[in-house]
Amino acid sequence: MTSTTEPVADRDRGTPAERPLHPWRRRVAWAAGSVLVLTALLVATVLIVINVTPRPGALVIRALFDRGADSVTAQLEQGAPTTVDRIADQQYRPGDSDALLDVYVPQAAVADNAALPTVVWTHGGAWVSGSKDHYAGYYQRLADRGFTVVSLGYSLGPEHTYPTPVHQLNDAHAYLLANAERLHVDPNRIALAGDSAGAQLSSQLAALVTSPDYARELGVTPALSPAQLRAVVLNCGIYEVPAMTGTGGLVGWGADTSMWAYTGEKDVQNSVPVRQMSTLRHVTAAYPPTYVSGGNGDPLTETQSKPLAGKLTGLGVRTDTLFFPTDLEPALPHEYQFDLGREESRLAFERTVDFLEAHTAP
Incomplete structure (x- = not known):
């Protein structure tokens, strides 16, 4: 008698579908x-x-931008002149911890107690990042060429929103006038300057000074008079904000987020602050002589810098421009002017000095 017995191991395991885990x-x-x-x-x-909320995105942008600015600042420290004094952390607005400025003055002017033509520089950073301490080596080099150079700090989004920086910067101008002798400022030979978002702010303050209608719209009484404001220097700036936003992609997301953080309004295309910030719409024939530059690899050059230069030229404003062939390689990126290792950036520095000397002469 033969019996068939299923192996115990196989019977216990069962089929894969039946087998317990x-x-x-x-x-x-x-x-x-x-x-x-x-x-x-x-x-x-x-x-x-x-x-x-724009806060998470704005903080990411801040971290990335500040990291890049820190690196460039460290590079600019190499070879910076040692014959320039720094008057640091002057609080230009009582009770406002963001309202600080630094002043760079040639030591010879300090020794002579001389007042020099003054370049008031507003830093960039997409309105959500940046510091008055960034690019100090650049300001030292400018000062070494015979200027008092002021680096302005101001409040950033999303912690503070528009128009806070506009009022802060106007108060900074008033502070410089009130402390002109101590800070070696010639109150009748002032130039406003800036890069990226700082160029937008400087261009906006210049429009306030030279357009009474625009100043009334913003409810600002300019601290500077048109006669005191002799020139404007604008590098890689934004002057028609809607052209920068709503474009999609990573760059578009960054622009939209920065604007949302700075204005407090998500619909930036239909925002009153965005319209007011768009200097291209508010410049007049009374605008000061202006230097405008941008790199060929900077998308803002075609959509922002060149249109502003064209508008100013059409109004009869004395306009000096520095742009580069579109096929220049390697391409000059956003904020190219601070990379003094490149011949084109050194040219931009010399052109800036020449422009300032011509328009702030006694």
């Missing part, structure tokens, strides 16, 4: 599923948050 496998499967669920929840939460 080992306890440790059940734990691994549960953990993996939990991670997927938590990841999905995290992504959904982030998407909700960035559509409700």
Whole structure:
């Protein structure tokens, strides 16, 4: 008599579909599923948050921009002149911890107690980053060429919104006039300057000084008179804000987020602050002589710098421009003027000095 007996091991294991999971496998499967669920929840939460507030995106932009500015600042320290004194951390607005400025003065002017033509520089950083301490080596080099150079600090978004910086910078101008002798400022030979978002702010303050209608619209009484404001220097700036926003992609997202953080309004295309910030719309024939420059690899050159230069030229404003062939390689990026290792950037520095000397002469 023959009997067939199914192997115990096979019978106990069953088919793969019927076979129960080992306890440790059940734990691994549960953990993996939990991670997927938590990841999905995290992504959904982030998407909700960035559509409700600009703060997370603005802080990312701030970290990236400040990291780049710190690196450039360190490079500019190499070879910076040692014959320039710095008067640091002057509080130009009582009770406002963001309202600080630094003054760079040639030591010879300090020794002679001389007042020099003064360049008031507003830093960039997409209105959400940057510091008056950035690019100090550049300001030292400018001062070494016979200027008092002022680097202005101001409040940033999203912690503070428009028009706070406009009022701060106007107060800074008033402070410089009130302390002109101590700070070696010639109150009748002032130039406003800036880079990127700082160029936008400087161009806006110049429009306030030279357009009474625009000043009334913003409710600002300019500290400077048109006779005191002799020139404007604008590098890689933004002057028609809607042309920069709503373009999609990573760059468009950054522009939209920065504007939202700075203005407090998500619909930047239909924002009153955005319209007011767009200097291209507010310049007049009374605008000061202006130097405008941008790199061929900077997308703002074609959409912002060249249109502003064209508008000023059409109004009869004395306009000096420095642009480069579109096929120049390697291309000159945004904020190219601070990279003094490049011949084109050194040319831009010399052109800036020549322009300032011509328009701030006694």
